[in-house]
Amino acid sequence: SQQGEEDPQALSIQEGENATMNCSYKTSINNLQWYRQNSGRGLVHLILIRSNEREKHSGRLRVTLDTSKKSSSLLITASRAADTASYFCATLRNSGNTPLVFGKGTRLSVIA
């Protein structure tokens, strides 16, 4: 079963606006990761936040993690048309070299 659940499932915004996507998960985690997928392509790693971190930044990306609520958010500031993609949160199934379990994803459309 899916570990993470993202909302919204789809988001459409104007270029320059901020986009916020949320993710909830069910079990305890070591870290939570966000990935981006352009249509019909593989996934690209965006950012990893560890369970002892509350917020992390990378360029126009800001990720928060609330382990008490088992939730995370991804904020993309000053969005661009090129940010149009699907965004997934993912958590490790177990510790170690184990697979990631992905949420359902948010399809973001940034309109120029």
Added chain:
Amino acid sequence: GAVVSQHPSWVICKSGTSVKIECRSLDFQATTMFWYRQFPKQSLMLMATSNEGSKATYEQGVEKDKFLINHASLTLSTLTVTSAHPEDSSFYICSARKPGTGGVDGELFFGEGSRLTVL
């Protein structure tokens, strides 16, 4: 970043035939690779964990006799969809961790995916 390559990127086959998809780690050795399947507008679902030199570990509900996985070397894993049917049409994506990048719980590097269409 690390590079994981998949081939073919797309394939169309007739029902009943078998299709092999290759996944290569180009600049690192991967003892473990993961195969995912993704249906349109859905998330990635883990199919199996491919272990170099040993049998793959399949997820519940994934038929190991239908989806044959071979991990014969540290840089190559193959997924063979045997006797493919239209319901097997999907986007298949492999991934692996590059040793040393953030530790064993670090990011996964993904291939570009292989789109299978079974007529």
